[in-house]
Amino acid sequence: MNILVCISNVPDTTSKINFTDDDSSFDKNGVQFVINPNDEFGLTKAVWMKDSNGANVTVLTVGDINAEATLRKCLAIGADKAIRIDCKALDANSVAKEIVEHCKETRYDLIICGRESIDYNGGLVPGLIAGLLDYNFVTNCVSLDLSKEKATCSREISGGIEISECDIPLVIGAQKGLVEESDLIIPNMRGIMMARQKPLEVLDPKNMNAQAIDKKYFKPKEKAEVKLVKPDELDKLIDLLENEAKVI
Amino acid sequence: MAVLVYAESENNKLKKSALEAVSYGKTLADKIGSKLTCAVTNCSDPIILKDYGADKIINIKNDNLKDFNSKSYSIALKQVIQAENISILILSSSPDSKYLGAHLAGITNGSFISNVIGSPENLNPFTVKRSCFTNKAFSLTELHGDLKILCISTNSFGIIEQSGEGEILDFDAESIISTLKVSNIEKESGQVTIADADIVVSAGRGLKGPENWHLVEELAEVLGAATACSKPVSDMGWRPHSEHVGQTGKPVSSNLYIAIGISGAIQHLAGINSSKVKVVINNDPEAPFFKAADYGIVGDAFEIIPELISKLKSRG
Numbered sequence: 001m002n003i004l005v006c007i008s009n010v011p012d013t014t015s016k017i018n019f020t021d022d023d024s025s026f027d028k029n030g031v032q033f034v035i036n037p038n039d040e041f042g043l044t045k046a047v048w049m050k051d052s053n054g055a056n057v058t059v060l061t062v063g064d065i066n067a068e069a070t071l072r073k074c075l076a077i078g079a080d081k082a083i084r085i086d087c088k089a090l091d092a093n094s095v096a097k098e099i100v101e102h103c104k105e106t107r108y109d110l111i112i113c114g115r116e117s118i119d120y121n122g123g124l125v126p127g128l129i130a131g132l133l134d135y136n137f138v139t140n141c142v143s144l145d146l147s148k149e150k151a152t153c154s155r156e157i158s159g160g161i162e163i164s165e166c167d168i169p170l171v172i173g174a175q176k177g178l179v180e181e182s183d184l185i186i187p188n189m190r191g192i193m194m195a196r197q198k199p200l201e202v203l204d205p206k207n208m209n210a211q212a213i214d215k216k217y218f219k220p221k222e223k224a225e226v227k228l229v230k231p232d233e234l235d236k237l238i239d240l241l242e243n244e245a246k247v248i
Numbered sequence: 249m250a251v252l253v254y255a256e257s258e259n260n261k262l263k264k265s266a267l268e269a270v271s272y273g274k275t276l277a278d279k280i281g282s283k284l285t286c287a288v289t290n291c292s293d294p295i296i297l298k299d300y301g302a303d304k305i306i307n308i309k310n311d312n313l314k315d316f317n318s319k320s321y322s323i324a325l326k327q328v329i330q331a332e333n334i335s336i337l338i339l340s341s342s343p344d345s346k347y348l349g350a351h352l353a354g355i356t357n358g359s360f361i362s363n364v365i366g367s368p369e370n371l372n373p374f375t376v377k378r379s380c381f382t383n384k385a386f387s388l389t390e391l392h393g394d395l396k397i398l399c400i401s402t403n404s405f406g407i408i409e410q411s412g413e414g415e416i417l418d419f420d421a422e423s424i425i426s427t428l429k430v431s432n433i434e435k436e437s438g439q440v441t442i443a444d445a446d447i448v449v450s451a452g453r454g455l456k457g458p459e460n461w462h463l464v465e466e467l468a469e470v471l472g473a474a475t476a477c478s479k480p481v482s483d484m485g486w487r488p489h490s491e492h493v494g495q496t497g498k499p500v501s502s503n504l505y506i507a508i509g510i511s512g513a514i515q516h517l518a519g520i521n522s523s524k525v526k527v528v529i530n531n532d533p534e535a536p537f538f539k540a541a542d543y544g545i546v547g548d549a550f551e552i553i554p555e556l557i558s559k560l561k562s563r564g
Contacts (some may be wrong), residue, residue, distance in 0.1 A: 013515045017384040038497045131354015136428045158443045160435030166428035211359035214387040231547030243524045247504040
């Protein structure tokens with residue numbers, strides 16, 4: 001069983017979001033980059049599958065050399081091999097197509113992506129990969145059971161869970177629930193040392209086109225000061241919600 | 249540039265988010281100077297779309313479309329897109345529509361953009377505003393490609409009644425095959441879901457334990473709201489993961505968000521920021537959530553919530 005986990009290198013969840021170059025690009029200055037949380041749930045699941053049935057786990061990112069620290073962390077968590085496709089991640093379309101080109105050369109039984117990245121929030125990459133490769137696809141995936149050629153997955157839907165069965169190869173969009181937050185693997189010293197010996201392959205890009213180009217970023221306007229209501233004046237709150245905000 | 253809206257149904261009824269997508273589509277079609285085509289599946293009341301601007305309503309029929317399946321639905325919509333020469337497809341941001349949109353982009357080699365929060369600023373190049381960095385920022389994004397697929401952020405555009413021609417046509421979709429079979433759906437009936445709710449009542453560690461959640465549920469019930477919770481609450485198992493809202497949980501874009509005993513960590517705020525009006529109830533006046541709130545009460549939730557419930561009930 002060959003598993004590919006696609007990793008997005010994203011600003012830490014507590015990062016201050018600022019822009020530079022005349023508000024045309026994200027300001028990376030002083031920002032700590034981490035494994036996209038949705039990808040990390042997927043990676044942990046993949047490492048479990050490696051431990052339980054000997055799957056081979058490859059992690060892949062599309063990005064410049066700065067993403068390698070994140071790939072090394074993935075190796076320390078338990079992936080066997082890392083691949084970096086050496087180009088700037090222009091948009092979800094070009095990233096997904098770079099991954100697709102790689103998957104045409106190396107066949108994976110299971111491709112795991114996060115359901116979306118926490119920076120650009122596109123949510124496109126897993127679907128695009130599945131559609132272009134004509135693989136089955138389950139996003140918002142909260143459980144996965146793989147045996148030989150069959151997969152059983154559950155997907156979080158509005159107000160519940162949908163369980164489906166399908167053939168592999170399969171692409172999933174991972175999220176919390178696939179594994180729990182407390183299941184995430186914190187690399188130990190042995191893992192970190194071993195990660196240094198594991199292969200990190202750098203591939204040339206196929207230079208796929210971007211289709212969505214962010215021209216300018218801006219931040220939400222400063223919020224007006226909160227209107228405080230005293231605990232014994234709840235009628236006033238109801239009145240404000242009803243007549244000022246008009247939401248009840 | 250012909251515009252198509254896929255109007256999603258649930259239990260044969262059009263979803264509210266579908267009406268918002270159709271409203272958006274009509275406004276866009278008017279801007280372009282074209283007619284609006286809508287596509288529906290398993291819908292018993294498609295004529296309703298006429299009142300939101302649908303000129304042509306395509307009722308897609310195929311036995312394999314009874315239940316939602318992103319691949320089957322993508323194959324069917326691709327046929328409509330080709331038959332109608334569509335260059336822009338509008339979808340809502342429901343979990344199924346977002347799933348469908350990304351998969352369809354792969355199947356049609358279209359270009360896809362999610363979290364769109366307004367009508368295009370420009371048609372050539374096609375430029376839309378979208379939210380990114382989990383609502384901490386917005387971008388103006390140019391979208392290229394012959395087929396553009398847009399997911400409209402819930403509650404960002406609103407529902408606009410406008411009349412269309414409302415011609416209904418049946419469309420037989422062909423060769424709908426998927427090796428993915430849905431075997432079971434576990435769904436709680438009768439509950440308002442976070443994705444569809446106008447009002448969300450959410451609580452955090454300030455409620456002290458799962459045994460106190462009846463307060464949240466009762467308040468939600470009087471308001472017809474969905475219930476939600478903060479990350480620590482779901483991590484501790486007080487509430488199911490499906491209620492966790494925030495950066496790694498569900499996004500919320502309701503009209504009203506009431507946060508009880510949630511301090512307002514940056515990750516939580518990111519997930520709920522696109523809600524229109526936020527009310528914060530917290531006994532700590534320094535809670536960061538107050539800076540992001542529209543209305544706030546500093547006080548004891550265990551005293552405030554029961555009183556609020558009884559006042560709302562007596563209001564009728």
